[in-house]
Amino acid sequence: MLYQNLADRLQSLIHEKVYEVGSRLPGVRQLSQQHEVSVSTAVSACRELEQRGLLEARPRAGYFVRQPPALRDAPRPGTASQKPRVITGQSRVLTLVQAVNNPDVVNLGAAVPNADYLPVAIVERAYRHVLRTQRRRCMGYEFPPGAPELRQQIARRMAGYQCKVTADEVLVTNSCQEAIAIALKLLTQPGDTVALESPTYYGLLQVVESLGLKALEIPTDPVHGVSIEALELALERWPVAACVLVTNFSNPLGVCMTDQRKQALLKCLYKYQVPLVEDDIYGDLPFNGRRPSPVKRWDTQGLVYYCSSVSKTLSAGMRTGWLIPGAQHEKARHLQFVSTVSVNTPAQLALAHFLQHGHYERCLRQSASDYARAVARMIDRVTQLFPADTRVSRPAGGFVLWVELPEAVNTLSLMEQALDVGVSFAPGELFSASGKFSNCMRLNCAVRWDARLERALIALSRLL
Structure with a gap:
């Protein structure tokens, strides 16, 4: 990739102290001229270096060379399941998410971005616009499949990912999690087996548990992703x-x-003719500025059921997601209707207005840049404060960090003590159907960086 080549050249100049720690990098236009690349390539290169922890973006000032963090080993991949398992114990998740609304607790647990990272003012203007111009429509239902203008905008975004999707194929849902639940209802019966990454998002485990399904854990590498080799062995052995x-x-x-x-x-x-329910909720948040393609892009047989939402990019409270269920769109609409009747009408219309007027891409660039800085900052503090043999993930996007602690640590027990001192995190066992990762934790990095957060991290490190 051209931007990666430029990032590598700039990284070499930083290591050679041509650009010293604390110094300002030339502006992106100047970089593009110096290295004979486009401005967009220069921007992507700077964002790549920001993700690597070498640059820091300062508002209205440009990019500055930062002290690179001390590197820690990546967490170890999980192991494959011996057999499909019934999921239990997910009721503990409610305790975790309730901490988000507790003003006395610093939320490092639930993956809910602080409002500081979201385009609050622009979203507010979109709501005001639709309430002013379509107030009568806002008072009624938008029955499945959802507001036509929103489905059209989602189809256009999918076209940008090189996915052939029409507005008629889009079903608007109450969040990405409902989209996943509907997809699994279309594809499974109680008692069936579903293959999942290990570790995986506990919300997926909750959906699987609620539908009476069994989970088959597939080991996932923190650098390369889910093991395709292990998945193929599992598909050979079990009816997934x-x-x-x-x-x-x-x-x-x-x-x-x-x-x-x-x-x-x-x-x-x-x-093996096994359908894929693809959760792409974080796909719009790359640290290097390049939006990755979903698997749906290459699907020619209709086996990929695509799910996403704006909960991590615009507003968690908007509760607006979507599902592209292929040939089963009629049945999917019925399932959505009997589940919740419809999705919030003002939210649908506000999101359609937001997408139509080109605000989304600009907001995404800012959010992804802010998240990259937040993750790099959290890696720095974990490296400095946590035990020396702690392992830390290297996220390429999103805003969460996976931390593997010494084996003697049990993070489920640690969570109770941490809540007592006013800090929450997500213990590793919640991310496994079989209780693995008991010495791991997930940290939400999209938090307000202030003295209160610093005190919380220090308190957590003392407990460790």
């Missing part, structure tokens, strides 16, 4: 009804599969 994966910036590892691995994954699933 569906596979649920976050292929772009997985939660909690933050890993993004390469295009080659995504295509290999799809080839494997085609071989």
Whole structure:
């Protein structure tokens, strides 16, 4: 990639102290002229270096060379399941998410971005616009499949990812999690087995548990993503009804599969005719400025059920997501209707207005840059404060960090003590159907960086 080559050249200049720590890099226009590349390539290179922890973006000032963080080893991949398992114990998640609304607790647990990272003012203007211009419509239902103008905007975004999707194929849902639940209802029956990454987002485990399904854990590497080799062995051995994966910036590892691995994954699933429920909720938040393709891009057989939302990019409270269920769109609409009747009308219309007027891309660039800085900052503090043999993930996007602690640490027990001192995190066992990762934790990095957060991290390190 051209921007990566430029990033490598600039990194060499930083290591050679041509650009010293604390100094300002030339502006992106000057960099583009010096290195004979486009301005967009120069911007992507700077964002790549920001993700590597070498640059820091300062508002209205440019990019500055920062002290590179001390590197820690990446967490170790999980192990494969011996057999499909019934999921239990996910009720503890409610305690975790309730801490978000507790003003006495610093939320490092639930993956909910602080409002400082979201375009609050622009979203507010979009709501005001639709309430002023379509107030009568806002008082009624937008029955499934959802507001036509929103579905049209989503189809256009999918076209930008090189996915052939029409507005009629889009179903608006109450969040990405409902989209996943509807997809699994279309594809499974109680007692069926679903293949999942390990570790995986606990919300997916909750959906699987609520539908009476069994989970088959597939080991996932923090650098390369889910093991396709292990997945193929599992598909040979067990009757898997569906596979649920976050292929772009997985939660909690933050890993993004390469295009080659995504295509290999799809080839494997085609071989066994196993549908993929693709959760792409973090796909719009790359640290290097380049939006990765979803697996849906290469799907020619309709086996990929695509799910996403704006909960991590615009507003968690908007509760607006979508599902592209292929040929089963009529049945999917019925399931959505009997579940919640419809999705919030003002939210749908506000989001459609937001997308139509080009605000989204600009906001995404800012959010992704802010998240990259927040993750780099959290890596710095974890490296400085936590035990020396702690392992830390290297997310390529999103805003969560996976931390592997010494084996003697039990993070489920630690969580109770941490809540007592006013800090929450997500213990590792919540990310496994079989209770693995008991010495791991996930940290939400999209928090307000202030003295209160610093005190919380120090308190957590003392407990460790």
